[in-house]
Amino acid sequence: MxxxxxxxxxxxxxxxxxxxxxxxxxxxxxxxxxxxxxxxxxxxxxxxxxxxxxxxxxxxxxxxxxxxxxxxxxxxxxxxxxxxxxxxxxxxxxxxxxxxxxxxxxxxxxxxxxxxxxxxxxxxxxxxxxxxxxxxxxxxxxxxxxxxxxxxxxxxxxxxxxxxxxxxxxxxxxxxxxxxxxxxxxxxxxxxDPTSAEVIKYAGNAFLATKVSFAADLVTLCEGTGADIDAVLTGTGLDPRIGPAFLRAEAGYAGSCLPKDTRALAHWARLTGHHLPVVDAVATSHQTQLLRPVRILTEHLGAARLLAGETTVAVLGLRYQTWTDDLRDAPCQTLLPELAASGARLRVWEPSLTPERITALFPVAEVAPGPDRALAGAAAALVLTDWPELLGADWSALARLMRPPRLLVDTKNCLPPAALTATGLVYRSMGPRRPAAGTGPG
Ligand SMILES: NC(=O)C1=CN([C@@H]2O[C@H](COP(=O)(O)OP(=O)(O)OC[C@H]3O[C@@H](n4cnc5c(N)ncnc54)[C@H](O)[C@@H]3O)[C@@H](O)[C@H]2O)C=CC1
Ligand SMILES: O=C(O)[C@H]1O[C@H](OP(=O)(O)OP(=O)(O)OC[C@H]2O[C@@H](n3ccc(=O)[nH]c3=O)[C@H](O)[C@@H]2O)[C@H](O)[C@@H](O)[C@@H]1O
The missing domain is CATH 3.40.50.720 (NAD(P)-binding Rossmann-like Domain)
Known part of the structure; x- marks a missing residue:
């Protein structure tokens, strides 16, 4: 054809x-x-x-x-x-x-x-x-x-x-x-028929967004109880009726479609007077979940210090998944303006983008050529992407470059908590994490 x-x-x-x-x-x-x-x-x-x-x-x-x-x-x-x-x-x-x-x-x-x-x-x-x-x-x-x-x-x-x-x-x-x-x-x-096909598309994305949001509720539940989020998600996702996909501890869902399509469904419901309480709750809860990393930073650093512009926050990665360069509705789009508005000085390292592109996206941020330059003198760091450079980094050396309190907020739960804590960093993740107990026998 x-x-x-x-x-x-x-x-x-x-x-x-x-x-x-x-x-x-x-x-x-x-x-x-x-x-x-x-x-x-x-x-x-x-x-x-x-x-x-x-x-x-x-x-x-x-x-x-x-x-x-x-x-x-x-x-x-x-x-x-x-x-x-x-x-x-x-x-x-x-x-x-x-x-x-x-x-x-x-x-x-x-x-x-x-x-x-x-x-x-x-x-x-x-x-x-x-x-x-x-x-x-x-x-x-x-x-x-x-x-x-x-x-x-x-x-x-x-x-x-x-x-x-x-x-x-x-x-x-x-x-x-x-x-x-x-x-x-x-x-x-x-x-x-065409309308049913249109609904199938929204249903798929709304369900995936619901799963990510439910995982975010589990993060809150683990924070409130001290339970280990990794164990809880693994233990829940191993039920074949539930499955591990989209059951990940993250700060809300990201990407060009889950946020947009969930909002579109919630808007359709408001416009037509039909009530979709689950979709509504997901769209609302997403707004709160997205700000979890900022809440952690403010708790540890103090709103006053941030406001006074005394604190440099290193932002390590901008992509929400290493494999896509699409930054539409990526968490960085919310988190960086929010942190800048709260007074933090931002220094960004993102290996897949040119300095010009980073500056065009976030004019308030200073661009760093490597994690070390981003972290030098920073009181806190926000890991937004699980780049291999971060997973394999010498965190003892990187921690020494930072200023107290040396807070590291791992929004992808991708770094080993015990090893990072041993370097003197204050490690915070999306929910408490402990060294893996594993899923094998004994
Ligand atoms: N990106 C994704 O992963 C998925 C997206 N979708 C849906 O598919 C649609 C497209 O999404 P994306 O590919 O991400 O969009 P996009 O924004 O990346 O691409 C759309 C392209 O269409 C071009 N365009 C607009 N009007 C045009 C016209 N009249 N003639 C020729 N070109 C025109 C734009 O310049 C742009 O390059 C959206 O409705 C999205 O919700 C569905 C599934 C997956
Ligand atoms: O309609 C769309 O455009 C597409 O939206 C999503 O695809 P995508 O936007 O590429 O993003 P995902 O990779 O699915 O990520 C979306 C969010 O889910 C999270 N996620 C993804 C995968 C996963 O296993 N767990 C998980 O929590 C991601 O971190 C992110 O926050 C859907 O997964 C696609 O099926 C759909 O076609």
Missing amino acids: RVAVVGQGYVGLTAALGLAEQGHRVTGVESDPARLAALEDRRIPFDEPGMDGLLDRLLAGGGLRFAATLATAGPGPDAVVVAVGSPPTPTGRPDLRHVHAALAQVAALDPAPSLVMVKSTVPPGTSATWLAGARGAPLRDRYVYSPEFLNQGAALEDWRHPARLVAGLSGPGPLPLVRELYRGVEAPWVVT
């Missing part, structure tokens, strides 16, 4: 590469000139394992090309995939302007494509409303809402081996073409 994929972000580029690899002739449509230029220059505009080689191969083989607009994407595509962003607005409502603009461009195509697949995450009812309108009605029997579930850092692998394929259709007509588009991808299918 000739396929145009509108939007070449994490989802759209993955779809373009995946579909071209499956043998379709694909045009990736990207309206951002810098992103388009990077792709035409065979550069992946973000960190995603495995994409570089595949992009080279597909461009060389002619199965993939890029264009700035759908109208210039080549003669009449058989299928158009819409994968543009649906970012949050301040109230939580997703901003659907890109989705509507892309759909308007699809509706203007002559001849009309045989299949229109929307992958962008949109609130329940969005497809039905569009299909009932003047532009959408003619495409009703060609439309499918097929949400995307990929994880950043494993995007291509998730495309090739998804846990499920969801097709939300108004009628059975387009199903053979949807199957043809996904040919070669093996997964259980859920064939349903």
Whole structure:
């Protein structure tokens, strides 16, 4: 099939590469000139394992090309995939302007494509409303809402081996073409209507956010009881009905989608007068959990000292996962402005970003070229990323560079508590941690 994929972000580029690899002739449509230029220059505009080689191969083989607009994407595509962003607005409502603009461009195509697949995450009812309108009605029997579930850092692998394929259709007509588009991808299918498919997407992310939030409640429970958070999470997650995934002690959930989609659901509930108490509680509790590291810093350093601008806090890492450079809704976006507003002087080390990029993101922060320079003279440190450089560091030497109280707040629970305490650091994690008792016999 000739396929145009509108939007070449994490989802759209993955779809373009995946579909071209499956043998379709694909045009990736990207309206951002810098992103388009990077792709035409065979550069992946973000960190995603495995994409570089595949992009080279597909461009060389002619199965993939890029264009700035759908109208210039080549003669009449058989299928158009819409994968543009649906970012949050301040109230939580997703901003659907890109989705509507892309759909308007699809509706203007002559001849009309045989299949229109929307992958962008949109609130329940969005497809039905569009299909009932003047532009959408003619495409009703060609439309499918097929949400995307990929994880950043494993995007291509998730495309090739998804846990499920969801097709939300108004009628059975387009199903053979949807199957043809996904040919070669093996997964259980859920064939349903567009609104149910939209709900499935939100349900998945809201459930994962609930699990992360529940783990955050366990952190609080462990802080209140003195229980060991590592043992509690392992002991809970080993129940196969619960499972260890997304049961991690962190300061709230992060990333481009869990926070945005949970807020979008809570907003939908407020707007429509339907009560979703669990989702509401998750979205609210997330705001509190996010600030846990700041609470720990303030408790140990004293709000007055912070306010007086006497305290330097070293921030070690900005990424929320080592494997993705996407900082949308990463904890650093909340924590650094919050600490700066409380008077702390910030010094940031982030090995994957240039000093210019760090300064552009956080103009108030000083940039350090290494953990040692970040920690020199700092009274406290905040570990936001479990970078190997930190896991393998000589913490005795690093601790000596710091000033009392030498507080280290490990938001990823990635460093060994006993070894760090032995260096003279005051080690604080997300919940109390003790040397592992293990899960083996005896
Ligand atoms: N990032 C992720 O891991 C996942 C994202 N999603 C959803 O997929 C959608 C896309 O997400 P991302 O790829 O992260 O977004 P993104 O923001 O990284 O990429 C969107 C791209 O679309 C381009 N664009 C916008 N309007 C356009 C138009 N009319 N023509 C051509 N290009 C246009 C933008 O310039 C941008 O490069 C969102 O709705 C998101 O919620 C779903 C699953 C996973
Ligand atoms: O809709 C989306 O955009 C995507 O959102 C998340 O993917 P992603 O944004 O890449 O982020 P994750 O790696 O899932 O991390 C989200 C949060 O969960 C936490 N997490 C992740 C994995 C884990 O095992 N445990 C855990 O607590 C992370 O630290 C982070 O706070 C979902 O996992 C994807 O299935 C979904 O497609």
